[in-house]
Amino acid sequence: MSNLPVLIIMPLLLASFLAVLFGIWWPGWARFISIIGTGMALVASIVGLSKVLSTGEALHHYMGGWPPPIGVEYVLDHLSAFMVVIINLIGLIAVVYPPAPGLYEVPRKGIPTYALILLLLGGLNGTVLVGDLFTLYVFLAIYSVATYGLVSLGGDRAMVASLRYLILGTIAGGFYFLGVGFIYFTVGTLNMADAANLLPAFYDSPTIMAAVALIVVGMGVKLALFPLHVWLPDAHSYAPPVVAALLAAIQVKAAAYVIVRIMLTVFQPEYFTDTLPVTTVIVVASAGGIVFGSVMAIAQSDFKRMLAYSTVAQIGFVGLGIGLANPLALVGGLLHILNHAFMKSCLFLVAGGIKHQTGLQQIPRFAGLGRKMPLTMACFTVAALSMIGIPPTAGFFSKWYLVLGSIDAQNWAVVAVILLSSLLSAVYFFRAIEKIYTKSSEGEPAVEQANEPSARILMPIALLAGGIIILGLTNAFIVTQVLNPVAALLSP
Amino acid sequence: MVEFDLSMSQYAYFMVVLLMAIGLYAMLTKRNLFKKLVGMVTFQTAIYIFFIQGAVRLKSSVPIIDEEIGMSAAQYVNPLPHLLILTAIVVGISTLGVAAAFLIVIHRRFKTLDDQAIMGLMKEPD
Numbered sequence: 001m002s003n004l005p006v007l008i009i010m011p012l013l014l015a016s017f018l019a020v021l022f023g024i025w026w027p028g029w030a031r032f033i034s035i036i037g038t039g040m041a042l043v044a045s046i047v048g049l050s051k052v053l054s055t056g057e058a059l060h061h062y063m064g065g066w067p068p069p070i071g072v073e074y075v076l077d078h079l080s081a082f083m084v085v086i087i088n089l090i091g092l093i094a095v096v097y098p099p100a101p102g103l104y105e106v107p108r109k110g111i112p113t114y115a116l117i118l119l120l121l122g123g124l125n126g127t128v129l130v131g132d133l134f135t136l137y138v139f140l141a142i143y144s145v146a147t148y149g150l151v152s153l154g155g156d157r158a159m160v161a162s163l164r165y166l167i168l169g170t171i172a173g174g175f176y177f178l179g180v181g182f183i184y185f186t187v188g189t190l191n192m193a194d195a196a197n198l199l200p201a202f203y204d205s206p207t208i209m210a211a212v213a214l215i216v217v218g219m220g221v222k223l224a225l226f227p228l229h230v231w232l233p234d235a236h237s238y239a240p241p242v243v244a245a246l247l248a249a250i251q252v253k254a255a256a257y258v259i260v261r262i263m264l265t266v267f268q269p270e271y272f273t274d275t276l277p278v279t280t281v282i283v284v285a286s287a288g289g290i291v292f293g294s295v296m297a298i299a300q301s302d303f304k305r306m307l308a309y310s311t312v313a314q315i316g317f318v319g320l321g322i323g324l325a326n327p328l329a330l331v332g333g334l335l336h337i338l339n340h341a342f343m344k345s346c347l348f349l350v351a352g353g354i355k356h357q358t359g360l361q362q363i364p365r366f367a368g369l370g371r372k373m374p375l376t377m378a379c380f381t382v383a384a385l386s387m388i389g390i391p392p393t394a395g396f397f398s399k400w401y402l403v404l405g406s407i408d409a410q411n412w413a414v415v416a417v418i419l420l421s422s423l424l425s426a427v428y429f430f431r432a433i434e435k436i437y438t439k440s441s442e443g444e445p446a447v448e449q450a451n452e453p454s455a456r457i458l459m460p461i462a463l464l465a466g467g468i469i470i471l472g473l474t475n476a477f478i479v480t481q482v483l484n485p486v487a488a489l490l491s492p
Numbered sequence: 493m494v495e496f497d498l499s500m501s502q503y504a505y506f507m508v509v510l511l512m513a514i515g516l517y518a519m520l521t522k523r524n525l526f527k528k529l530v531g532m533v534t535f536q537t538a539i540y541i542f543f544i545q546g547a548v549r550l551k552s553s554v555p556i557i558d559e560e561i562g563m564s565a566a567q568y569v570n571p572l573p574h575l576l577i578l579t580a581i582v583v584g585i586s587t588l589g590v591a592a593a594f595l596i597v598i599h600r601r602f603k604t605l606d607d608q609a610i611m612g613l614m615k616e617p618d
Binding site: 141174 | 532539542590591598602614
């Protein structure tokens with residue numbers, strides 16, 4: 001038993017509580033507290049990752065000292081350690097990013113914006129760490145409710161988008177809960193490891209098949225897997241930039257994690273590939289999402305809306321990694337969770353910086369910004385090249401593993417889709433890059449008067465852009481040390 | 493082939509499925525946002541009833557060990573589903589609270605709760 005798994009969640013939940021209290025009287029303190037809380041969570045998760053890597057074994061915490069299957073268990077293994085480091089790293093950068101460009105306004109007294117961000121991060125960490133099917137539902141609900149509040153900060157339209165997301169998110173949560181109920185009434189346990197031992201005897205039961213279908217569809221909505229993505233473009237484009245960055249980078253990935261966890265830990269992967277055609281469905285949906293998202297992104301002129309549709313496409317890559325269900329593809333899909341977190345949050349923060357400096361959000365009006373804001377645009381270009389998948393940026397390597405995985409699976413249609421998507425994302429990102437660098441400003445007053453944002457805005461963006469290059473160069477280490485042990489679960 | 497038990501002892505589950513279908517139908521097809529929320533509550537209630545029905549054990553006692561009844565777990569009602577539902581009700585209430593707050597703001601801004609009308613208003617420039 002180790003205390004590390006809960007030590008990652010505790011600072012966030014505690015800081016969330018403190019941020020509400022302090023935010024009532026001294027709003028400035030709320031941000032300071034959230035930086036400390038997220039920083040502590042990040043340190044704890046890095047310590048956890050290094051411990052898991054050095055011992056090669058999972059760390060378990062039994063809440064209240066009750067051992068499973070009676071008590072609730074928190075598990076820090078390779079997969080969850082990988083996820084918590086991403087969540088807390090992106091979370092820390094999001095709270096460090098100044099509120100004026102990131103949240104459209106500095107939080108006023110009594111508006112617990114930072115408390116909600118901390119609650120979102122706490123819920124995501126809990127979802128990833130908990131080893132109990134029902135407690136996972138509770139953490140899903142915690143981060144979902146925090147998300148609804150955060151999205152609505154973007155104004156009236158965001159409020160409508162958030163309400164639509166709330167209704168679909170509730171259906172998704174309900175489906176997951178119902179699936180858990182089916183599993184519980186069949187095997188009589190909620191602990192994942194215990195259920196994994198008991199479930200194989202019931203693999204022929206229609207109840208378990210229905211449970212798998214309900215859980216995968218529910219998580220498909222939360223993951224915005226095509227065609228269940230309808231809530232995503234509105235919610236992500238109307239939300240403030242920091243919120244959009246958090247949602248696209250880590251919030252939707254938590255649902256991908258749940259599917260991987262259910263497939264690898266609770267069930268045997270063969271059940272998802274051979275007995276039920278779950279993985280086939282996920283592959284078809286993901287391939288559809290990649291093409292649909294890319295084409296829709298080309299059609300958008302609003303910068304954030306283009307990024308939102310691009311998220312629909314990029315989710316497809318994560319889905320492909322899960323659906324192809326061979327070690328190479330799974331490594332590609334999980335690596336893409338990390339890479340996409342860096343790329344998309346960088347792009348959304350750039351969008352926030354541009355809107356703060358110039359008030360612009362339509363791509364056609366960006367012409368000439370490359371001369372006025374060279375550093376911001378350099379970071380944008382790095383992230384855009386990574387989205388297209390040009391080496392040595394990180395985006396290339398996850399696509400590389402996915403292509404290798406789909407060749408391994410003899411699935412040539414998927415290879416074609418991945419290559420086509422690179423072409424399509426080249427279309428919509430080069431269109432923006434061309435506008436920014438080669439065109440002159442054509443008398444646009446906002447661009448004429450634009451200048452580089454302050455260092456406080458630029459630092460988080462540059463950190464993420466630098467991270468994209470570093471991830472590209474160090475991906476071999478991440479794959480061999482962290483992701484290969486996860487992929488090994490596929491073929492025991 | 494799978495055999496389904498369609499006897500009357502299972503009638504509560506038919507009610508659960510019926511409620512769930514009504515809730516989903518309202519959530520996905522009603523144009524009024526408030527009716528969508530009513531559907532949402534109906535859907536969640538159906539799930540609560542499913543869990544409570546699953547915990548039913550006729551001719552058994554409350555889950556407090558009694559020397560006269562003995563130590564056999566079969567003699568007591570399973571308390572866990574009730575606990576799960578208590579937690580799920582809290583989750584449902586908080587979601588509903590957030591949604592109701594959104595409805596108030598949306599109605600103030602758009603002066604309507606009709607989904608299609610709001611979609612039209614959102615497309616207009618500020």
